[in-house]
Amino acid sequence: MRLRKKSISFYDELRVSDQESISLGFCDLDIANGIDVREPVGERWAPKRRLEFKAGRILARAMLGARNCSYAMLLPDIDRVPLWPDGIVGSISHSSRRVCVALADSDKIRCLGLDTEPVNSVAEELHAMLFNTAELLAIRSGTVNSTEVFCAKEALYKAVYPEHREFFDFLDVSVEFDGRSFTARTLKPLHSSKAVLSGYGRCQVYDNHCVAIFWV
Ligand SMILES: CC(C)(COP(=O)(O)OP(=O)(O)OC[C@H]1O[C@@H](n2cnc3c(N)ncnc32)[C@H](O)[C@@H]1OP(=O)(O)O)[C@@H](O)C(=O)NCCC(=O)NCCS
Secondary structure, three states: OOOOHHHEEEEEEEEOOOOOEEEEEEEEHHHHOOOOOOOOOOOOOOHHHHHHHHHHHHHHHHHHHHOOOOOOOOOEOOOOOEOOOOOEEEEEEEOOOEEEEEEEEOOOOOOEEEEEEEOOOOOHHHHHHHOOHHHHHHHHHOOOOHHHHHHHHHHHHHHHHHHHOOOOOHHHEEEEEEOOEEEEEEOOOOOOHHHHHHOEEEEEEEOOEEEEEEEO
16 A cells, blocks of 8 residues: 555654654545555444544554565554554554654664644643643743643653553653653652653644654
8 A cells, every 4th residue: 555645744754862763754634535454444433533543554554664664464452552563663643633653663762652632732621630730830831832741641651551551640640841852750659650751752743733752
């Protein structure tokens, strides 16, 4: 399956250290309209869910193909975590209009999480449930916006979940931004605490969407 190039809004290699880079791709969910994927799509899924699942698989296949990575299907495990081909870590995220995929080599990056949301999409009445006092102060001072903090927390959860299979909530972790980069810590002892503390994150805006990645 080929990806129509005009449908890719953004494709980039983010150099995150001297030796590590992360591929990031971003495109419209519409890319999946009228296209079948090899992975089984739930028969009872709503049309929107089918579209986002297929768009994620199409974009991931195109990006894995660009790395000459051959595999049969990108199946979800029992927790919906994609089973990436050997040698790859990755993450998929969708908003109501877009899909985003991040990939890296697993010998350089142990785990990778991604989240995307339209900018200014986190309602203010939810802030107290999502953000701690330090984060609320940073949001109010304008050094970071609420969507970035939200995406950062979702990205770090998705990065560490596949290894630790542990649920934690927004108020169990704290993120601190330095420009567009962020680090994080857990606010209570968790199996994931060490991984969260040793990871790094970055947030960027593409096409009116905030995109956060977190890697360990
Ligand atoms: C997984 C979760 C974080 C985001 O899922 P979402 O709202 O559907 O948002 P996204 O579109 O960004 O991500 C969905 C994709 O992530 C992947 N995914 C799903 N569950 C995952 C998990 N537990 N860990 C890693 N990746 C996961 C899948 O690829 C999925 O897309 P697909 O089913 O089409 O393949 C959320 O559903 C969840 O489980 N939350 C509970 C914990 C939480 O939010 N804690 C607060 C953060 S600190």
